[in-house]
Amino acid sequence: MRPAALPQTLGKILEKSEGLDRLLPHARSLVGLREQLAQALPPGLRKHATLANFKNGTLVIFADNSAVAAKLRLMLTALGDRLKTSGVEHTGIKVEVQPSEPPPPRRNKQAVMSASGADSLRQLSAQLPDSKLKTVIDRLADSAPGGAVADRTKP
Numbered sequence: 142m143r144p145a146a147l148p149q150t151l152g153k154i155l156e157k158s159e160g161l162d163r164l165l166p167h168a169r170s171l172v173g174l175r176e177q178l179a180q181a182l183p184p185g186l187r188k189h190a191t192l193a194n195f196k197n198g199t200l201v202i203f204a205d206n207s208a209v210a211a212k213l214r215l216m217l218t219a220l221g222d223r224l225k226t227s228g229v230e231h232t233g234i235k236v237e238v239q240p241s242e243p244p245p246p247r248r249n250k251q252a253v254m255s256a257s258g259a260d261s262l263r264q265l266s267a268q269l270p271d272s273k274l275k276t277v278i279d280r281l282a283d284s285a286p287g288g289a290v291a292d293r294t295k296p
Contacts, residue, residue: 171195174229178202181223186212193239198232200224203239210238259285 175192178200182190189209194201204210213220213236221234262282269275 174200177224177227177229181220181227183216191241193237195231198230200229200231200234202234202236203241204236205239205241207238210236254281254285256285259283 171192171194174195178190178192179187186209189205190213191203192200193203202213204213217234217236221231224231224234259282262278262285266275266278266282269278
């Protein structure tokens with residue numbers, strides 16, 4: 142099946158479906174408005190903002206993040222004027238933040254101590270009197286790759 146045939150097939154399905162046939166004119170209108178919005182936006186914002194809806198004369202624009210939303214809000218007057226000159230009659234523009242993709246999951250950082258770092262901790266531990274600090278430093282040095290060292294008396 143050719144990709145170009147898909148919209149026609151989908152359009153025919155929507156026209157034949159009860160209830161959905163009322164949505165088709167609005168959907169077609171939104172597609173046209175989305176293209177006009179893309180032309181009115183600066184090139185750097187086109188990939189980060191899209192038309193979400195047009196209801197009661199108000200254009201609703203989704204921005205990928207709050208920085209894009211702030212830029213759009215600063216340029217609402219100019220954007221509205223550009224859209225009106227291209228034939229889009231509206232009474233207002235509303236900007237909402239709606240990320241297009243969820244942010245990647247945060248990875249927990251895992252620091253790995255080098256052998257020289259562990260040796261330095263062992264040297265420090267050898268100079269300390271018996272205490273909680275010495276015990277903690279010993280445990281930290283033992284957690285390094287290579288594990289515990291049997292003889293810690295040598296600096």
